[in-house]
Amino acid sequence: MEKAINNRAWFFVLPVLVFVLFSSLVPLMTVINYSVQDTMGQNNFFFNGIAWFQNLLDPTTDIGGRFAAALVRNLLFSFVVLLIELPLGVGAALCIPRHGWKVGATLVLIALPLLIPYNVVGTIWQIFARADIGLLGYVLTHLGIAYNDTQDPTSAWATILVMDVWHWTGMVALLAYAGLKSIPDAFYQAARIDGAGRWSVFRNIELPKLQKVLVIAVLLRFMGSFMIYTEPSIVTGGGPGESTSFLSLDLVKIALGQVDLGNGAAMSLVYNLITLTICWVFFTVMTQLDRRKDV
Amino acid sequence: MAWMAWNWYTAAFFAVIVLLLAVMTMLAVWRPETPRVGILRFPTTRGDRLFVSLIGTAFIYIFWIRFTGGTTMWPAAVLSVIYWGAMFRFA
Structure with a gap:
């Protein structure tokens, strides 16, 4: 049957387009404009060529060194986050009951950290880690462990990592659980007939069936950790020293703290480009996996 | 404005x-058009090739500035044109 073509739907998309124009496109264009100009204030700009980018990409300058260090730091952070949260999330999902009243109770408990606003999560962990009144800091200090998240970089990293795991593993677990629930019982029955063990079932049935949701989980968690700002900004403020200054923390310091528009603009553009590229690679891999499976 | x-x-x-x-x-x-599979090993349309070209050009410029200091930029431009040609022809 021939489908009627009706382009009226475009009008319904219009409000969103206008919104995106003012919330994303205009600011992005402004940032691009700032990135090639310098100003002496009073909205008087003059062309500065690629000088900001030269400054940013040269690791021997102040901004360049900070950017390179923050990039490495952030990639490492995202990598460790994925390394911990994915296996942990899948493991948790395997333990969630499949039937009865326990399902709802477990899911709500697991989802609780996801419902807490980012800055509240930061505040909770900031207090939790304090040696004088915080449970974690107090207990660790009294156990004789040298823990101080405001002075020792290792403690600061551990705190932020554990906080992120606490905050987001639930999401991975929920995604993985949804994936597990969608596996038909027939697969398990067939495995039982074949005498497959628990590991074999996981390796040959559950993991392949989870592939799609896991790619989504990787994408979401990578982006979340690569753009992380609020929690570390409250817990450590990027310190001690620069040891937990991730890209967005550094960017805010440069663009808003020092009102260094040119450097901030150049940095946010390169940052944006890296994020966009990684997003696109993930997206392409994801859709290709789908396509190959459907064929 | x-x-x-x-x-x-x-x-x-x-x-x-x-x-x-x-x-x-x-x-x-x-x-x-219909998508075709080229050296990128996945089906691409014109739009995909344009996107890959634009992103790639940005990275060519970034790496050029990073490793040469960016005092002369025309070699990066030449590289980008070659890259665009390659993407639109073979991707």
């Missing part, structure tokens, strides 16, 4: 982007 700090260089850049999108839209309407 003063706060947006307009200048001719970025205005020309945005104009070219808008022009490219317009041309792509018109091509899609009047010369529809």
